[in-house]
Amino acid sequence: MTQKILILFFLFFQALHSQNSVQKVLIGGVAHIGNGxxxxxxTIIISDGKIKQIGPVDEVYFSPKESEIIDVSGKHIYPSLIxxxxxxxxxxxxxxxxxxxxxxxxxxxxxxxxxIAYNAESIVISTVRTNGILLAQVTPRGGLIGGRSSIMxxxxxxxxxxxxxxxxxxxxxxPETYHRGHWIHSHDFTSKDxxxxxxxxxxxxxxxxxxxxxxxxxxxxQYNLLKKKTxxxxxxxLKDLFIGNATLYLHANTVNGMKQxxxxxxxxxxxxxxxxxxxxxxxxxxxxxxxxxxIVLERTHSLPSYEDSDIDQPFKTPKILKDKGILFCLNYQGxxxxxxxxxxxxxxxxxxxxxxxxxxxxxxxTFNAAKILGIEDRTGTLELGKxxxxxxxxxxxxxxxxxxxxxxxxxxxxxxxxxHQTRLYDRYKSxxxxxxx
Numbered sequence: 001m002t003q004k005i006l007i008l009f010f011l012f013f014q015a016l017h018s019q020n021s022v023q024k025v026l027i028g029g030v031a032h033i034g035n036g037x038x039x040x041x042x043t044i045i046i047s048d049g050k051i052k053q054i055g056p057v058d059e060v061y062f063s064p065k066e067s068e069i070i071d072v073s074g075k076h077i078y079p080s081l082i083x084x085x086x087x088x089x090x091x092x093x094x095x096x097x098x099x100x101x102x103x104x105x106x107x108x109x110x111x112x113x114x115x116i117a118y119n120a121e122s123i124v125i126s127t128v129r130t131n132g133i134l135l136a137q138v139t140p141r142g143g144l145i146g147g148r149s150s151i152m153x154x155x156x157x158x159x160x161x162x163x164x165x166x167x168x169x170x171x172x173x174x175p176e177t178y179h180r181g182h183w184i185h186s187h188d189f190t191s192k193d194x195x196x197x198x199x200x201x202x203x204x205x206x207x208x209x210x211x212x213x214x215x216x217x218x219x220x221x222q223y224n225l226l227k228k229k230t231x232x233x234x235x236x237x238l239k240d241l242f243i244g245n246a247t248l249y250l251h252a253n254t255v256n257g258m259k260q261x262x263x264x265x266x267x268x269x270x271x272x273x274x275x276x277x278x279x280x281x282x283x284x285x286x287x288x289x290x291x292x293x294x295i296v297l298e299r300t301h302s303l304p305s306y307e308d309s310d311i312d313q314p315f316k317t318p319k320i321l322k323d324k325g326i327l328f329c330l331n332y333q334g335x336x337x338x339x340x341x342x343x344x345x346x347x348x349x350x351x352x353x354x355x356x357x358x359x360x361x362x363x364x365x366t367f368n369a370a371k372i373l374g375i376e377d378r379t380g381t382l383e384l385g386k387x388x389x390x391x392x393x394x395x396x397x398x399x400x401x402x403x404x405x406x407x408x409x410x411x412x413x414x415x416x417x418x419x420h421q422t423r424l425y426d427r428y429k430s431x432x433x434x435x436x437x
Contacts, residue, residue, distance in 0.1 A: 023047035028073030034366035034381035036359045046388040049412035072392050079382050080134035080389035082369035084296045085331050088136050088338050089118040103142025110237035112147030114138045115166050118159040124338050126419035129154040131342040132391045134410045146171040155415050169247030175209035176257030247272040253279040262291050279305050282317045285324040294372045295328035300347045319355035329369035349398035388412040
């Protein structure tokens with residue numbers, strides 16, 4: 001009896017393996033590689049979660065008997081878009097404190113890890129991935145040191161299953177005065193003396209916070225040099241940063257803030273540096289290049305930094321950075337960032353209207369993002385041997401009117417496109433009149 005059961009199990013798993021080993025073949029689509037290259041009328045073979053072959057139809061050969069052929073003729077194939085610096089999966093309803101886990105109390109939370117707080121069952125996630133976003137850098141907020149981010153797959157049963165790269169870097173929220181959206185107008189009758197007093201107080205707080213950061217890093221550096229020590233989770237959380245195994249993400253927007261933050265990182269011989277936000281980066285491009293710093297650029301659909309700035313400065317900044325040769329990608333941080341992050345591809349569309357080509361705009365959300373996050377050897381482009389993270393759209397993904405994602409593949413597995421919004425749409429479109437609500 002036991003032997004029969006073992007044989008049945010063997011046959012079951014053999015059949016299961018046989019089903020999974022059938023390769024998927026996408027034929028006839030326009031492949032946007034993600035590095036600026038485009039292949040018309042392409043064939044892509046997906047097997048064991050990887051891209052096994054890719055190229056023009058007449059150059060890629062396969063056995064139809066061992067393949068599941070998917071005709072995508074005339075449609076567009078893109079690598080997965082990558083969403084950096086997001087609280088997706090860390091908070092659900094802003095008005096309900098119990099559903100928000102994106103920040104911890106205190107200023108120094110280098111031991112906080114977003115990975116284990118990630119809620120794979122968040123209903124927001126499925127609405128974001130239906131626009132081609134399959135990977136996100138889930139990032140903690142709050143304090144001077146927010147904690148460590150991880151790259152998560154936007155599909156999975158739990159945080160372990162959804163993890164793509166754990167603890168990719170540490171996030172510091174650099175203390176600075178940044179007034180965007182809070183300008184002083186003629187009808188604000190606050191006296192100049194009071195304004196000066198406020199600025200002096202803010203300046204003192206900023207200097208104090210910066211000194212506290214230096215003091216914390218000094219102590220952490222000494223701690224990590226000790227062979228025998230009492231465990232301190234906060235100091236231990238900086239170990240990977242000091243030995244070069246993690247990236248330091250410095251959240252700063254002003255010229256002074258960015259310069260101070262970069263010099264801070266260089267003081268501790270940290271080479272992997274990324275500025276997040278960088279609203280005024282277009283003013284100090286030479287300084288950024290000199291120190292080999294990458295940028296996760298603020299949301300382009302934003303107000304300018306100052307009331308006397310060009311109204312379209314946020315739209316123009318990507319072209320300036322691109323022309324200077326700075327490595328950067330697009331970011332969707334801001335109000336309603338979790339629900340709104342599905343609109344990431346349309347930020348890329350805006351950069352096209354302000355000087356970039358469509359393939360350059362796509363690269364900002366794919367290959368560039370992968371390089372900045374340290375996952376370019378696994379994803380970011382449609383290339384041989386990389387993870388099969390890709391999607392098919394019947395229209396231009398950068399165009400809000402024509403984009404229409406029809407197929408999603410994450411690690412070679414097809415991902416369901418339905419979510420609570422599509423279910424509600426299907427439910428109510430079948431009603432013949434308002435009386436049926």
